[in-house]
Amino acid sequence: MAKPKNAITPTRDENFPEWYQQVIKAADMAENSETRGCMVIKPWGFAIWEAIQKDLDARFKATGHENAYFPLLIPLSYLEKEAEHAEGFATECAVVTHHRLEAEKDEDGKTKMVPTGKLTEPYVIRPTSETIIGAAFSRWVESYRDLPLLINQWANVMRWEMRPRLFLRTAEFLWQEGHTAHETKEEALEETHMIHQLYADSLRDLLAIPVIMGEKTEAERFPGANSTLTVEAMVQDKKAIQAGTSHYLGQNFAKAQKITFVDRDNKEQFVHTTSWGVSTRLIGTLIMAHSDDDGLVLPPAIAPQQIIIIPVTPKEDTKQAIIDSCHALAETLRHEKFQDLPLRVKVDDRDLGGGVKKWEWVKKGVPLRIEIGPRDLENRKICLQRRDQAANEKSFIEREDFIRQASDTLSEVHKSLLERSLKFRDDNITECSSLSDFEKHWENENSGWLLTPWAGTREQEEELSKKHKITIRCLPLDQQDEPEAPCILTGTPSTSRAIWGRSY
């Protein structure tokens, strides 16, 4: 089978958004459903989410958090308590108004279902759970001895998106939402920073995605938060994706929901709360960060299968020996480990052409592909191909050497993806100190991020953002104490830097 020019049409350069949809389709990860804006996550996509969950869940538990589960439906009255929060989510809430259906027959005798049993108070499907978890916290917290309260929930949430896009922006998505309550502002802020770092670590170690760690400006904050920390990833069209956020909510929700405690001096105080989350959007970020014109590229830590072994069986008389040899190799490899977990290895012994099989696994992004044919069997070699390298590159390795090096090779794949992403990102962040350069930069549709001194107001930021269809992605935490430089807009001297970019 001849190598196709590229397995995905169109290419990234030709049409990035369409390429993205086609990568998902070719890897069989997800598809749209008839429920408006909602996706079906197929097994290959869901296995990636399971790996993300497993990694994060272990990190949350290791830092003292416990999982719990809160109701899907939130009484409208809860939302009304925190006005800024309510207004922030109002335009995208799915509302439950009835609790039963009546079957009616239409004129053709066909069953029609009609809503009935109108609720006296409607519910919204949670767009996020601050209000309902806050109500529980107000029951649970009495004394400083009950603090800190460190809770996480894995759940589905719903935000009625007008322009849905698989994984990146869907009406229903899966996520985790951490919710914590603390005695002091300092402890709550420390929690938000700890989680911020935890997210950055997980994205680096698991997804091979480097992030910029920063704080959102007031205009971009979570509705109801005092401050929002973000991890921002750059993907291959140079747009930004907000991959995870960690919010310090001050005493706003505590006051709205009366979450009080008796402190060490026997005085009643409001708690300080935080919330933080990442979602199935990470899968979209992953796809846009690493995949190429042949399809999905998966970092090994997240790959549902890390090594695919394909028997090449041109002749009937060696066929069974080769297949057996492949299974034996797989079994041996399953005793090796990558990042402390057994290698995930699959033999594809389906009765299909070798080229068909190879390209299926290329498109699914499996990090290492191995072929074993008659000559390899004889020489005790294997033919190795790496997904992070060109599809026609291959190397022949002693079988025993490969077994010994398998885990290291996976580490190399991880490292190469991470370094490539890091270099791409850093090559596409430009320092900018003049407004005219700034405005010129955004004329190019394909331009990367700008890093500028900034001292403007919220209104000035919003005006500039709207004009160029960009946003301040964040104020990078490690660049808030720079030498003074004039704000690109106002000229006011500023020690603070902002990153601007287009985003999903």
Next chain:
Amino acid sequence: MAKPKNAITPTRDENFPEWYQQVIKAADMAENSETRGCMVIKPWGFAIWEAIQKDLDARFKATGHENAYFPLLIPLSYLEKEAEHAEGFATECAVVTHHRLEAEKDEDGKTKMVPTGKLTEPYVIRPTSETIIGAAFSRWVESYRDLPLLINQWANVMRWEMRPRLFLRTAEFLWQEGHTAHETKEEALEETHMIHQLYADSLRDLLAIPVIMGEKTEAERFPGANSTLTVEAMVQDKKAIQAGTSHYLGQNFAKAQKITFVDRDNKEQFVHTTSWGVSTRLIGTLIMAHSDDDGLVLPPAIAPQQIIIIPVTPKEDTKQAIIDSCHALAETLRHEKFQDLPLRVKVDDRDLGGGVKKWEWVKKGVPLRIEIGPRDLENRKICLQRRDQAANEKSFIEREDFIRQASDTLSEVHKSLLERSLKFRDDNITECSSLSDFEKHWENENSGWLLTPWAGTREQEEELSKKHKITIRCLPLDQQDEPEAPCILTGTPSTSRAIWGRSY
């Protein structure tokens, strides 16, 4: 601290339903929320669900199933396609009719949220997902090569319950739902039986609950199914709980949703589908099966903590040595295994009285409690108490012996709970061959199950059930080929036996 007569008020004998609520409260497992009929699952309860998930998920994957995720919201038109199914769930469907809110200020300046953005077609929150998963299957299946299709989903579902009860019957609950499609009736039936056995195994090994494996009668079947297999547990008030079900759906959903495939003879055929599920109801079953008048009793496999170590520190000069010794013991025990997993051990070194701590862990159901005091430290002994034994029973064991035996002791606890449940159940199933004995039996409010020959019609079954507020729990699979005996109602000779009982 004197031993209380019992830690839970009321006792099981005094008021079983109220005892059940109090056990949940005392163990801090869950609570009601302001969302009608919906519970908050607290960390101790949720950790039990996580253990159930982990066990079942591994079993599903080992038998070839893959996880996926389907939309929460189901278009009304999907429900209408399978009339029996739609009518079965119509009275308990939460209906989404609007997709946004408008914030209005009332006369006091308070924000009021009002639903707006009316949907042209309403959605229901999934009460179960046959219809929406069937729609996906109809897109995915083309040829016999795509079969069997073996999918599982972990999800929340919603059924608007009129009389909710924590874990057992809540408007929202968590579950897994398996959905599979097959070429033939035989393969689909084989799948339902395999899963039926898988559920029985998991309940026995994980929850120490023995079940009766049987088939539901037509009256009790899942709406839209051709046959329903069930695992039925008896709890301590002698009522039945349907703990899990596995349905053969025939070609009913395939025809309603056009799930067809091209078979081996190149003919288009409808697939045969199955569905099967267990839910957070298992936690309610677990509580009612094993707990006692001192609170929750947890089988070791499911316990969030299997061993609690409580330092007993009457004197300041030995306090730190004892606490250190407890932590050292915990660390050693964490290297031991029970059912192939590291032991879950916690030291409770909070600055609280020993009695307070002991009773907290009794009420939380931890299988083994260990105390170490000054004399124990000196003698290298530990004081062991087992949750499956009376709260005042204790034994003093050499520390090294305990370490060696810890896993075996947990196995003994598991075995004793399982045997106790099995004996209780078998003692409370009575064979019955006459209608007068049958009718007399149900006069007693506290009577167990009856096993009878049965050959009645659906109508006769429903009449008899209604009269005595009982149901046929199942036709036990191992008793469908018995010697002929006259049906208790009709006198018709029957080789089939039915189990009747009150139920949750």
